[in-house]
Amino acid sequence: MARLETRGRARALQALYAWDVRDGKPLDRVASDVWDDLAVTPEERVFASALVNILMAQGADLDAELTEVTTNWRIERLGAIERCVLRLGAAELTQGSTPPRVIIQEAVRLAERFGSAQSARFVNGVLDALARRMGQL
Numbered sequence: 001m002a003r004l005e006t007r008g009r010a011r012a013l014q015a016l017y018a019w020d021v022r023d024g025k026p027l028d029r030v031a032s033d034v035w036d037d038l039a040v041t042p043e044e045r046v047f048a049s050a051l052v053n054i055l056m057a058q059g060a061d062l063d064a065e066l067t068e069v070t071t072n073w074r075i076e077r078l079g080a081i082e083r084c085v086l087r088l089g090a091a092e093l094t095q096g097s098t099p100p101r102v103i104i105q106e107a108v109r110l111a112e113r114f115g116s117a118q119s120a121r122f123v124n125g126v127l128d129a130l131a132r133r134m135g136q137l
Contacts, residue, residue, distance in 0.1 A: 004044065006106060006109075007044050007047075008046075009088065009092075011035060013085060013110055014034055016055065020083065027059075028052060028053075031048070031052045055087060058094065062091060063075045066086050066087070066126065068133065069126055069130045082123060085111045086127065089107035093136060094134075104131065108124045
């Protein structure tokens with residue numbers, strides 16, 4: 001079984017994706033509904049909620065940061081999976097509690113799992129550039 005943090009990231013991604021494609025309800029409400037539907041454990045919810053809270057508080061700033069490093073790509077033009085994985089990775093990078101390389105590796109795995117190998121390469125490049133821009137690499 002995957003580590004709690006890995007499962008929590010996947011749960012946060014599922015909520016973020018549902019919110020991204022539905023649009024309308026607040027992210028925390030969508031997350032709660034998704035996690036209820038999936039019977040997500042309390043431990044996974046705690047980890048995922050921390051990331052969702054960062055995205056709710058700093059989403060516009062994180063999107064602006066991502067736009068700076070996604071040369072020739074506006075964030076809204078990206079595929080939903082790539083956009084959501086990048087937002088999640090950016091949110092976790094702001095926390096500073098997990099090594100940047102681990103965050104990037106986990107984001108790449110999520111992109112592979114829910115997207116494609118091409119998505120994973122794109123996510124790797126963007127988050128690496130973002131971590132460097134933030135002075136973390």
